[in-house]
Amino acid sequence: MRIKKKIMAAQITGMKVRGMKKRGEDSGEKKIARISYASAMRDDSGAEIAEAAFVLPLVFILIFGIMWFGRAFNIYTTLNRAAQEAAAAAAVSDCATCAANPVNPLDVASSVLRAAHIDPTPLVMAPSSLVPTQLSSGPPPVVGFAVDLSYPYSFKLNGITCCPLTLTPITSGITIHAHAQALQEN
Numbered sequence: 001m002r003i004k005k006k007i008m009a010a011q012i013t014g015m016k017v018r019g020m021k022k023r024g025e026d027s028g029e030k031k032i033a034r035i036s037y038a039s040a041m042r043d044d045s046g047a048e049i050a051e052a053a054f055v056l057p058l059v060f061i062l063i064f065g066i067m068w069f070g071r072a073f074n075i076y077t078t079l080n081r082a083a084q085e086a087a088a089a090a091a092v093s094d095c096a097t098c099a100a101n102p103v104n105p106l107d108v109a110s111s112v113l114r115a116a117h118i119d120p121t122p123l124v125m126a127p128s129s130l131v132p133t134q135l136s137s138g139p140p141p142v143v144g145f146a147v148d149l150s151y152p153y154s155f156k157l158n159g160i161t162c163c164p165l166t167l168t169p170i171t172s173g174i175t176i177h178a179h180a181q182a183l184q185e186n
């Protein structure tokens with residue numbers, strides 16, 4: 001029974017056992033079964049956890065970065081569309097056959113933002129957007145409306161602060177600008 005265990009252990013580990021010989025070996029060559037340092041270092045049972053602990057935060061940062069950039073790009077394109085619609089509404093509303101109440105470009109831009117599910121309250125329009133301006137100085141002068149919009153986009157990150165060690169939100173952001181012009185037809 002004892003010999004059988006030695007043979008099974010030698011077959012599993014692939015090592016030679018004292019007192020056992022392979023076919024073709026003479027009895028003078030005997031090696032002791034022992035676990036060497038190199039074979040112990042080949043054991044990588046915990047490597048997956050360490051790799052996941054290193055890679056997963058990077059993957060999450062990448063995914064959140066893509067989402068934040070996508071949302072900022074969505075706001076940028078919607079803000080450009082709102083500026084175009086506001087400039088066109090301001091240019092058309094000053095005609096002889098229109099209603100007595102002119103269209104406010106800020107209301108038009110706000111409705112475009114609301115339709116895109118973007119909060120219009122932080123929207124800022126330059127005061128010069130409400131009066132007709134001369135768009136070019138050539139003869140004849142071209143008159144129209146130039147609308148400048150800006151929208152603050154902020155996103156929150158969780159940061160670790162010291163003394164006491166806490167997880168606090170860090171708000172960071174950018175201001176997105178849009179500009180559009182529309183000719184006033186006479």
